[in-house]
Amino acid sequence: MVAAGLYYGFLAIWATSSPPHVVQNIASLAPFWIVYGLLLVNTAVCLWNRLPVLRRDLSSSRRWGSLGTYLFHVAFFFLAVGFVLTLLGRQEASVWATVGEPFESRPDQFRSASAPRMMAPGVPALSFEVERITPEFWRDELLFTTLEADLRFPSGSTATTRINRPLWVSPATFLRMSGFGYTPRYELLDRDGLILDSAFVKLNVFPPGQRDYFTLPDFPHRFYLEVMPDVAIEEGVPVNRSLNLAIPAVALHVHRGRLDLGRAVLVGAQAYEFEGLRLRFPEIRYWGEFSIVRDPGAPVVFLGYIVGLVGLLLKLTGRRPEAEWSAGRGEHHG
Amino acid sequence: MAEATDLSLSLARALVAMCVIASVLGFIAWFRREGPYLGRMANALGLVCLALSVVAWIVRWTAAGHLPLFGTYESALSLAVATLLGGLLVMRRSTGPAGLWPVVTATTAAIVAHGLSFDPTPYALTISERSWVVDIHAVAAWAAFGGLTVNAAVAMRRLIGASESQTSLDRLLTFTLSLGFVLHSAMLVTGSFYKFLLFGKVWSFDPIETLGLVAWISYGTLLHMQLFAGWRGRRLASWCLALFVLLVISYRGIVYFPAWSTYHIFDMDLRIHLTGSETLQ
Numbered sequence: 001m002v003a004a005g006l007y008y009g010f011l012a013i014w015a016t017s018s019p020p021h022v023v024q025n026i027a028s029l030a031p032f033w034i035v036y037g038l039l040l041v042n043t044a045v046c047l048w049n050r051l052p053v054l055r056r057d058l059s060s061s062r063r064w065g066s067l068g069t070y071l072f073h074v075a076f077f078f079l080a081v082g083f084v085l086t087l088l089g090r091q092e093a094s095v096w097a098t099v100g101e102p103f104e105s106r107p108d109q110f111r112s113a114s115a116p117r118m119m120a121p122g123v124p125a126l127s128f129e130v131e132r133i134t135p136e137f138w139r140d141e142l143l144f145t146t147l148e149a150d151l152r153f154p155s156g157s158t159a160t161t162r163i164n165r166p167l168w169v170s171p172a173t174f175l176r177m178s179g180f181g182y183t184p185r186y187e188l189l190d191r192d193g194l195i196l197d198s199a200f201v202k203l204n205v206f207p208p209g210q211r212d213y214f215t216l217p218d219f220p221h222r223f224y225l226e227v228m229p230d231v232a233i234e235e236g237v238p239v240n241r242s243l244n245l246a247i248p249a250v251a252l253h254v255h256r257g258r259l260d261l262g263r264a265v266l267v268g269a270q271a272y273e274f275e276g277l278r279l280r281f282p283e284i285r286y287w288g289e290f291s292i293v294r295d296p297g298a299p300v301v302f303l304g305y306i307v308g309l310v311g312l313l314l315k316l317t318g319r320r321p322e323a324e325w326s327a328g329r330g331e332h333h334g
Numbered sequence: 335m336a337e338a339t340d341l342s343l344s345l346a347r348a349l350v351a352m353c354v355i356a357s358v359l360g361f362i363a364w365f366r367r368e369g370p371y372l373g374r375m376a377n378a379l380g381l382v383c384l385a386l387s388v389v390a391w392i393v394r395w396t397a398a399g400h401l402p403l404f405g406t407y408e409s410a411l412s413l414a415v416a417t418l419l420g421g422l423l424v425m426r427r428s429t430g431p432a433g434l435w436p437v438v439t440a441t442t443a444a445i446v447a448h449g450l451s452f453d454p455t456p457y458a459l460t461i462s463e464r465s466w467v468v469d470i471h472a473v474a475a476w477a478a479f480g481g482l483t484v485n486a487a488v489a490m491r492r493l494i495g496a497s498e499s500q501t502s503l504d505r506l507l508t509f510t511l512s513l514g515f516v517l518h519s520a521m522l523v524t525g526s527f528y529k530f531l532l533f534g535k536v537w538s539f540d541p542i543e544t545l546g547l548v549a550w551i552s553y554g555t556l557l558h559m560q561l562f563a564g565w566r567g568r569r570l571a572s573w574c575l576a577l578f579v580l581l582v583i584s585y586r587g588i589v590y591f592p593a594w595s596t597y598h599i600f601d602m603d604l605r606i607h608l609t610g611s612e613t614l615q
Binding site: 001004005008009012016018019020023024027082083086092139143144146165166174291293295297298301305309315316 | 461526530536596
């Protein structure tokens with residue numbers, strides 16, 4: 001226990017200068033595993049040795065404190081099993097889905113996915129459609145007070161997920177909203193106004209001021225965008241008033257290779273002309289990033305937490321004799 | 335809201351001053367065995383401090399529109415209420431003149447003074463803090479801190495050679511140590527559960543988790559030494575005091591970590607520069 005305390009103390013100090021993933025890697029090194037192993041072996045031996053004492057306490061004098069101590073230490077093994085199951089079987093994937101877009105677990109719809117593990121070939125297949133995404137900001141600051149998504153499933157049922165309220169798909173799998181952004185829909189037109197191409201593009205253009213770009217497969221151009229969700233023109237200059245998608249505008253900058261083809265701020269159906277083409281963004285929707293997490297160890301860990309807390313409460317409130325150990329002969333006196 | 339914030343700040347400053355006076359008087363009463371007058375005065379001031387802290391806490395709750403748990407200043411007020419409540423709950427026990435108020439009020443003064451050095455602007459709770467699990471986690475944290483502060487106060491009383499029954503003090507020392515450990519465990523468990531809801535991970539060695547775990551292991555080790563190695567009296571009291579220093583660091587030291595290293599810094603002026611996905615966390 002002292003070694004564990006020292007290890008974690010050093011880990012906390014290390015965290016002041018190392019990124020989180022490095023800290024997690026350090027915590028998975030051999031010295032920590034050795035300490036965990038020794039603690040578990042020691043606990044198992046002690047639990048085995050104290051079993052007769054527990055039986056006596058419960059049957060004769062109903063000392064629930066003894067049971068409490070026992071349960072608390074048994075909980076360590078639930079935690080150990082849970083963490084091992086997590087190591088072997090945790091899967092996480094993130095997907096982007098725009099409002100109105102059905103998600104069908106197609107490979108191209110995944111933004112990222114963790115590598116398959118021993119006990120998990122991949123995240124379970126899910127299908128849903130995003131009906132609505134509702135963000136709310138506090139005083140137009142970059143501070144979400146609400147961020148939730150209404151989802152519809154193939155069965156017809158609907159549910160709402162928030163960033164801190166996941167939807168449980170199964171005992172070990174849940175779906176949660178983990179990100180948010182703007183999805184402009186572009187329309188590329190020719191000189192005659194014929195629409196050549198149109199689609200939603202999921203870009204990292206949130207918060208306002210963030211810049212991203214997209215390209216089209218049949219055209220050599222690169223289109224840089226910033227989204228102003230609530231634009232107003234003040235003294236001839238477009239300014240963004242709030243984070244709410246009220247009067248959206250797109251600040252566009254077009255390049256072809258190293259050639260700068262100009263820039264413009266487009267509001268509503270306004271289009272920008274370049275090299276015989278016109279580009280406009282008639283619609284902007286929200287996209288949501290959703291995480292699908294499958295963690296078979298989590299329910300076991302939570303069960304361990306419950307068992308441990310129940311044990312502590314029993315110990316605190318129950319009667320229990322003080323234990324004393326005599327050195328040398330291995331006897332104990334209850 | 336500005337008026338309520340100013341009132342909360344004024345009350346907090348008054349609380350610090352009152353706690354300092356109560357603490358000084360209480361320590362004098364501890365060391366001057368003759369005459370109960372100082373002790374009674376320290377008791378009365380301790381109660382005044384408690385009343386002041388509760389009012390400041392309620393005013394802050396009204397101004398912010400949520401339980402005061404967001405930011406170093408708000409958490410200081412909440413810890414103050416929990417700590418002073420602990421002092422009240424043990425007041426009737428045989429803990430001598432001035433009870434445990436000297437240590438309790440000294441700790442409260444330090445915590446609130448520390449909180450006052452941070453931005454007191456009330457912010458709305460971000461979505462990640464709007465959960466009943468967070469509320470339970472925060473209350474467990476405050477209660478654990480309050481309980482272990484009382485434990486430290488008993489320890490100090492035991493170390494200075496109190497006139498009251500040492501057996502009674504030892505029993506209180508052991509009980510508060512156990513109670514604080516249970517509440518600290520509840521804090522860690524609820525925090526871990528909420529971490530899973532928020533990030534899909536039960537544990538990620540965020541510095542706040544690691545620091546909490548260090549304190550938990552330390553107090554757990556002390557409990558084992560008390561139970562199985564017969565640590566009693568002054569020896570146990572010394573270690574309780576030493577671990578209390580560690581506890582304070584684990585509770586209040588997180589704000590000095592880099593903002594990118596931990597999720598548990600809720601002072602918006604320290605986090606507002608973060609953009610992109612980090613702000614959603």
